Amino acid sequence: xxxxxxxxxxxxxxxxxxxxxxxxxxxxxxxxxxxxxxxxxxxxxxxxxxxxxxxxxxxxxxxxxxxxxxxxxxxxxxxxxxxxxxxxxxxxxxxxxxxxxxxxxxxxxxxxxxxxxxxxxxxxxxxxxxxxxxxxxxxxxxxxxxxxxxxxxxxxxx
Amino acid sequence: xxxxxxxxxxxxxxxxxxxxxxxxxxxxxxxxxxxxxxxxxxxxxxxxxxxxxxxxxxxxxxxxxxxxxxxxxxxxxxxxxxxxxxxxxxxxxxxxxxxxxxxxxxxxxxxxxxxxxxxxxxxxxxxxxxxxxxxxxxxxxxxxxxxxxxxxxxxxxx
DNA sequence: CTAAATCCTAGAGCAACGGTCGGGAAAGGA
DNA sequence: TCCTTTCCCGACCGTTGCTCTAGGATTTAG
Numbered sequence: 197x198x199x200x201x202x203x204x205x206x207x208x209x210x211x212x213x214x215x216x217x218x219x220x221x222x223x224x225x226x227x228x229x230x231x232x233x234x235x236x237x238x239x240x241x242x243x244x245x246x247x248x249x250x251x252x253x254x255x256x257x258x259x260x261x262x263x264x265x266x267x268x269x270x271x272x273x274x275x276x277x278x279x280x281x282x283x284x285x286x287x288x289x290x291x292x293x294x295x296x297x298x299x300x301x302x303x304x305x306x307x308x309x310x311x312x313x314x315x316x317x318x319x320x321x322x323x324x325x326x327x328x329x330x331x332x333x334x335x336x337x338x339x340x341x342x343x344x345x346x347x348x349x350x351x352x353x354x
Numbered sequence: 355x356x357x358x359x360x361x362x363x364x365x366x367x368x369x370x371x372x373x374x375x376x377x378x379x380x381x382x383x384x385x386x387x388x389x390x391x392x393x394x395x396x397x398x399x400x401x402x403x404x405x406x407x408x409x410x411x412x413x414x415x416x417x418x419x420x421x422x423x424x425x426x427x428x429x430x431x432x433x434x435x436x437x438x439x440x441x442x443x444x445x446x447x448x449x450x451x452x453x454x455x456x457x458x459x460x461x462x463x464x465x466x467x468x469x470x471x472x473x474x475x476x477x478x479x480x481x482x483x484x485x486x487x488x489x490x491x492x493x494x495x496x497x498x499x500x501x502x503x504x505x506x507x508x509x510x511x512x
Numbered sequence: 513c514t515a516a517a518t519c520c521t522a523g524a525g526c527a528a529c530g531g532t533c534g535g536g537a538a539a540g541g542a
Numbered sequence: 543t544c545c546t547t548t549c550c551c552g553a554c555c556g557t558t559g560c561t562c563t564a565g566g567a568t569t570t571a572g
Contacts, residue, residue, distance in 0.1 A: 198356050198443040198480065200529065204469055211468045223548065237531055243550075256539025257547040272472055285356040310369045310496035311362055314430055314487055321483035322356065325475040338468035358560060381517065395562050401519075414570025415516040519568070529558080537550070542543100 198322070199280055205233050206241045206279040207272070207334070213251060214267040214335035221253075221260030241279060248278035267335050273326035283323060285315040356480075357438055363391050364399045364437040365430070365492070371409060372425040372493035379411075379418030399437060406436035425493050431484035441480060443473040 212227050224242060228235040242261060245251045250270065251261045263270070277283055370385050382400060386393040400419060403409045408428065409419045421428070435441055 197445060198441070198476065199473075201445065202529080204444055204446070207469045207472060221548095225548080234531060236533075239550075240531090246549095253549060254539085255537075255547090255549045258540070259538090259548050261549090283356070286362055287355060287359065288362070310492040311365045313495045314365060314484075314492060315357075317483040317487055318356065318480055321479035322476055325479035326472075329472055329475055334468040334472060337471045360560080379517095383517080392562060394564080397519075398562090411518060412570090413518045413568075415514095416571060417517050417569080419518090514572090516571085517569080520566085522564085524563080525561090527558105527560080529556105531555085533552105533554080535551085538548085540545100540547080542545085 199276065202241060202279045203276050205231075205238065206245060207275060208233070209238060209242060210245070210250070210263075210270070210275055210331055211334050211338055213261060213263050214331050215338060217263055217267065220258070221262050223260040226260075244278050245275070248274065250275060250278055263331075267332040268330055270331040271327050272329045272331065272334070273323055275331065276326055283319075283326065285318045285322075286311075288312075289315065289319070357434065360399060360437045361434050363389075363396060364403060365433060366391070367396060367400060368403070368408070368421075368428070368433055368489055369492050369496055371419060371421050372489050373496060375421055375425065378416070379420050381418040384418075402436050403433070406432065408433060408436055421489075425490040426488055428489040429485050430487045430489065430492070431481055433489065434484055441477075441484065443476045443480070444469075446470075447473065447477070 208231050209227055212231060213222055216222050224235060224238050227233070228238055242251065242253075246253055246261075249264050252264045253259070253261050273283065282289075366389050367385055370389060371380055374380050382393060382396050385391070386396055400409065400411075404411055404419075407422050410422050411417070411419050431441065440447075
């Protein structure tokens, strides 16, 4: 399992905010009901999204949450990292503040580290997939029910 | 963290077996020493690799482990899946015996599942990176210290 | 026989996950 | 002013998985 339900629930939440971005603020209660997710758990997740400046909140009655930016300007990598922490394949990766990714296995036994080579490829694969997908795409997908622009399998069963 | 140390240690182990594939069977003790890894933990990991037909074992004195196939015929996806279980981005993915990947969120609230769309892309990114790398590449890398045949960044620091 | 090695099971210690609970603070409406 | 709605925050808790150890049983070379 690469990701936990934090990412799953959090992304569902973001998609729901994207779908209702024309309306006013959306309350967590309504999202918890329509998505059938535990409210008190969602509160923790949305707090991470707020701290990452992905959503804004309005307190009080008729309050709720809104996307902080248009859905088209939100890369899913930001969302997933806000929820799950840095997306790195292995402990030995440290994400520097500037976005660099380094591996601390350099001074290993003999100075080389073959696994680093592998994890670099994996890291690149997952981050480019996440960076290359915007929230807007997911909102569009959820609205149209299906968009098979690339002809790939979109889970057509059996 | 996408993967645990099971993958890290297990891949290190496989690379070591690949490096010494001309010699006879390699004992876990020697690998544990050169790689500085806990021996009794390695025993569990190598058991998974053996059950996945990636290594063969010889018992008794002078025994040890060998690659079951040439390193060039071993995709790293096999190795990682043997160690970590099915590589799926999310709980709702189920890997069928035939290799199909499906998502069970179909009968959700309204029949669509936008997150599935995202996890499909992530899954594809990770598995293609792992499938596209053979053990032989890692062995070569560890021998030469670096092979930049594709010009990509091979973690040249700072 | 003995030492070297694989094999197997059981479990301890710890952290993370998934979720609950209780309460507090802000904002709007009556 | 008071009440309701809603966000906000920290503490807690059961389960699961990870990492690693312990102890033994089995096999084989010398």
